[in-house]
Amino acid sequence: MASLTLPNADGRLENYKMTGVPIPLARRSATSFPRIAFAAAHVVADPLADNDPWLTPAIDWDKTLAFRHRLWDLGLGVAEAMDTAQRGMGLGWTEAKDLMRRSFQEARGRSDALIAGGAGTDHLQPVPGLSLNDVMTAYEKQVAAVEGMGGRIILMASRALAAVAKGPEDYLAVYDRILRQVREPVIIHWLGEMFDPALEGYWGSKDHWAAMETCLQAIQAHPHKVDGIKVSLLSKEKEVAMRARLPDGVRMFTGDDFNYAELIAGDSQHASDALLGIFDAIAPAASAALAALGEGKEREFFDLLDPTVPLSRHIFKAPTRFYKTGVVFLAYLNGLQDHFRMVGGQESARSLIHLSDLFQLADKARVLSDPDRASDRMRKFLAAQGIA
Numbered sequence: 407m408a409s410l411t412l413p414n415a416d417g418r419l420e421n422y423k424m425t426g427v428p429i430p431l432a433r434r435s436a437t438s439f440p441r442i443a444f445a446a447a448h449v450v451a452d453p454l455a456d457n458d459p460w461l462t463p464a465i466d467w468d469k470t471l472a473f474r475h476r477l478w479d480l481g482l483g484v485a486e487a488m489d490t491a492q493r494g495m496g497l498g499w500t501e502a503k504d505l506m507r508r509s510f511q512e513a514r515g516r517s518d519a520l521i522a523g524g525a526g527t528d529h530l531q532p533v534p535g536l537s538l539n540d541v542m543t544a545y546e547k548q549v550a551a552v553e554g555m556g557g558r559i560i561l562m563a564s565r566a567l568a569a570v571a572k573g574p575e576d577y578l579a580v581y582d583r584i585l586r587q588v589r590e591p592v593i594i595h596w597l598g599e600m601f602d603p604a605l606e607g608y609w610g611s612k613d614h615w616a617a618m619e620t621c622l623q624a625i626q627a628h629p630h631k632v633d634g635i636k637v638s639l640l641s642k643e644k645e646v647a648m649r650a651r652l653p654d655g656v657r658m659f660t661g662d663d664f665n666y667a668e669l670i671a672g673d674s675q676h677a678s679d680a681l682l683g684i685f686d687a688i689a690p691a692a693s694a695a696l697a698a699l700g701e702g703k704e705r706e707f708f709d710l711l712d713p714t715v716p717l718s719r720h721i722f723k724a725p726t727r728f729y730k731t732g733v734v735f736l737a738y739l740n741g742l743q744d745h746f747r748m749v750g751g752q753e754s755a756r757s758l759i760h761l762s763d764l765f766q767l768a769d770k771a772r773v774l775s776d777p778d779r780a781s782d783r784m785r786k787f788l789a790a791q792g793i794a
Contacts, residue, residue, distance in 0.1 A: 758791055
């Protein structure tokens with residue numbers, strides 16, 4: 407196996423010998439999985455564009471769309487233009503709309519492509535004087551755009567709503583108005599403040615348990631307009647408690663990148679489906695594990711997914727919103743893009759030590775598809791940082 411010199415937390419260089427045997431790639435269908443599983447997919451930046459990355463995103467559309475086909479080939483669905491695609495952190499509504507249009511078109515060319523796209527209010531800046539009606543109108547604009555493309559909707563949390571809402575009743579008013587209008591059932595996305603500090607106090611309370619009551623009230627008012635709720639609070643206890651109280655037919659989509667294995671496996675009464683950013687990075691492991699679970703091989707399911715949990719916890723460590731850097735770095739190591747550049751210049755959001763540890767955890771999780779290629783790219787990356 408390959409070996410290379412890596413920096414450690416003490417600021418020293420040490421030899422690391424790779425041990426992971428890559429999980430084989432196998433084409434699968436979502437119909438063979440016992441859970442619905444979406445991967446929130448990243449975008450590939452165009453490194454040759456003459457732009458200012460912090461201000462104007464440039465996207466390599468061919469590589470970005472090819473990555474979506476890879477996810478579909480593995481049986482995973484694509485959650486498009488979400489947080490993992492740097493929505494609100496480099497990717498604006500204009501680019502997000504273009505991304506969804508292209509991805510929905512690609513999906514229509516396949517018989518096995520599961521896809522949904524994010525509709526929110528991110529074109530609306532939370533400026534003084536913003537009203538609740540402004541937020542509602544902004545949601546309506548994006549919902550209409552996604553529905554106009556023939557897309558299924560993930561109803562994203564709104565920074566603007568968090569800024570103007572005075573209490574739970576304002577959240578209920580907004581979601582009531584939007585859910586009454588949607589053509590098809592949506593997935594509501596509750597993104598915690600660890601992912602986006604601007605969303606602190608969502609649903610009208612900084613106490614997640616109190617906020618949960620308001621969220622459940624919004625769902626219970628329109629159960630036939632809600633396909634599911636994606637909860638991203640990094641709390642197994644809160645997700646388990648909430649999914650037990652969902653109306654019949656409303657799914658819990660885990661967004662818990664710390665505890666996804668046991669939440670997907672479920673307990674004697676309930677289990678979570680998945681809508682996860684980490685599935686972008688560990689797609690072969692997720693696909694193989696879900697297939698094993700579908701065959702009743704629960705031990706194999708955990709054998710495949712458990713080693714990925716330390717990697718995911720590292721990628722999503724605080725500040726959690728910078729997790730996209732780790733996701734894209736893994737795509738680079740795995741040859742899914744030829745560079746480590748990101749829209750918004752976000753490749754600089756994590757330290758060299760963080761990325762060195764990520765490399766080792768990815769090896770142990772068996773998600774480096776070609777160890778020799780990964781080690782060669784890691785060496786080149788470190789050399790470009792002045793570390794030989």
